[in-house]
Each structure stands twice: as C-alpha cells, then as structure tokens.
Amino acid sequence: MPISEIPSLLSNLLQSRQTILPKRLGSPGPDAEQLLLILDAAAHAPDHGQLLPWRFVVIPDGERSALGRAFSDALLERDSSALPEQLQQAYEKALRAPLLLMLVVEDQRGDAEIGLLERVVSAGCAVQNMLLMATALGFGSALTSGKALKSTSLRGLFRLNTHEYAICFLSLGTVQRAKPARVRPESDQYVTYLSTESE
Numbered sequence: 313m314p315i316s317e318i319p320s321l322l323s324n325l326l327q328s329r330q331t332i333l334p335k336r337l338g339s340p341g342p343d344a345e346q347l348l349l350i351l352d353a354a355a356h357a358p359d360h361g362q363l364l365p366w367r368f369v370v371i372p373d374g375e376r377s378a379l380g381r382a383f384s385d386a387l388l389e390r391d392s393s394a395l396p397e398q399l400q401q402a403y404e405k406a407l408r409a410p411l412l413l414m415l416v417v418e419d420q421r422g423d424a425e426i427g428l429l430e431r432v433v434s435a436g437c438a439v440q441n442m443l444l445m446a447t448a449l450g451f452g453s454a455l456t457s458g459k460a461l462k463s464t465s466l467r468g469l470f471r472l473n474t475h476e477y478a479i480c481f482l483s484l485g486t487v488q489r490a491k492p493a494r495v496r497p498e499s500d501q502y503v504t505y506l507s508t509e510s511e
C-alpha cells in the first residue's frame with residue numbers, strides 16, 4: 313500500500329495518545345457503553361496459545377478507600393516510621409481518576425513453554441489496545457506502577473495467588489491539563505539489522 317494511503321486515522325490516534333497522570337484526569341470517565349468498548353479492545357491482543365494469561369480488575373468508587381488503605385499499609389510494610397501525611401498521600405493515590413483498573417498477569421495457566429515474558433508482552437498489547445480505544449473515545453489515560461504492587465496488603469486485597477503478578481494500574485478520565493507532546497525516538501534508535509558480515 314502506498315504510504316499516502318496509510319489511514320491517517322490510525323497514525324493520528326497513535327500520535328495523540330500520551331500519558332496524562334491520574335491527578336490530571338477528571339470526570340466524566342467512560343460510561344458503561346464506552347467501558348465495554350475499552351475492555352473489548354483488550355481481546356484483540358495477540359495471545360500465544362490463547363492462554364488468556366492476563367486479566368483486569370475494575371476498582372469501583374465504593375472500593376477506592378479499601379485500595380487506599382492497601383496503599384498506606386504497603387507504605388507501612390516498607391517503612392514502619394512513615395509519617396501520617398505520607399500515609400495519607402499514599403491513601404489518596406487510590407482516589408484519583410474516574411476509572412481505575414489493575415492489570416494482573418499469571419505465569420502458570422496452560423503451556424508452561426509460554427513463559428512469563430511472552431505473557432507480559434500479550435498483556436502489554438492488550439493494554440495498548442485499551443489505551444488507544446480510550447484515546448479514540450476522547451479520554452486521557454495513564455499507566456502507573458510502584459512498590460505497592462508487590463506488597464502483601466495489595467496482593468491480599470486483590471486475592472492474588474502465588475502465580476499472579478500485579479503489573480500496573482490503568483487510569484482513565486477526562487483530561488484536565490495535558491503536557492506538550494513528548495519527543496518520540498527515531499526508529500534508528502531502537503532498530504538494527506542483523507548482519508553476518510565481519511566489520
């Protein structure tokens with residue numbers, strides 16, 4: 313296909329996705345119909361062996377305080393001398409962005425030859441599909457990780473078993489304030505060509 317025919321819709325979509333941190337995501341978030349479109353987008357990710365090694369947990373408004381307590385408990389696990397204001401800051405991280413989901417990947421189901429790295433790649437594709445669908449619907453989005461994801465308190469709250477990993481959170485909402493677009497790397501910064509010729 314000639315380059316001029318590459319659908320500009322897709323390249324515009326790819327270029328318009330950028331991280332908008334949760335503190336800059338306000339209401340409204342996706343409604344029920346939009347949420348379904350975003351969740352369905354994940355199903356189009358490549359998935360070696362169709363293991364479905366990933367899943368998403370939606371954290372509804374009514375459960376945000378439970379997540380906030382898990383965040384502050386996670387901080388206490390790491391630092392028993394954490395100050396009340398630090399614990400409060402950790403708690404409040406759970407209250408940002410109108411839609412919050414957590415990505416979980418597991419490393420056991422199905423063919424053991426399909427290792428964790430492949431499973432995480434599949435999860436990353438699913439996440440990107442969701443981010444692009446959210447962008448197409450006009451929402452801002454962010455991925456966030458952090459030490460709490462490995463904490464006993466958070467793993468307990470989400471009832472993760474020993475084969476499950478909490479990878480990151482997805483926050484979605486209406487952009488309150490965006491930063492200028494980030495300069496993207498050129499492909500020659502991340503692509504080489506295999507060559508068997510000696511130098």
Ligand SMILES: Cc1cc2nc3c(=O)[nH]c(=O)nc-3n(C[C@H](O)[C@H](O)[C@H](O)COP(=O)(O)O)c2cc1C
Binds near residue numbers: 333457
């Ligand atoms: C798995 C994952 C976890 C991330 N966690 C954080 C985070 O905790 N805090 C943060 O500011 N950004 C986080 N990011 C977002 C990156 O920092 C962001 O994608 C990067 O700055 C590039 O910006 P862009 O998304 O606008 O291209 C995470 C990204 C990924 C893929």
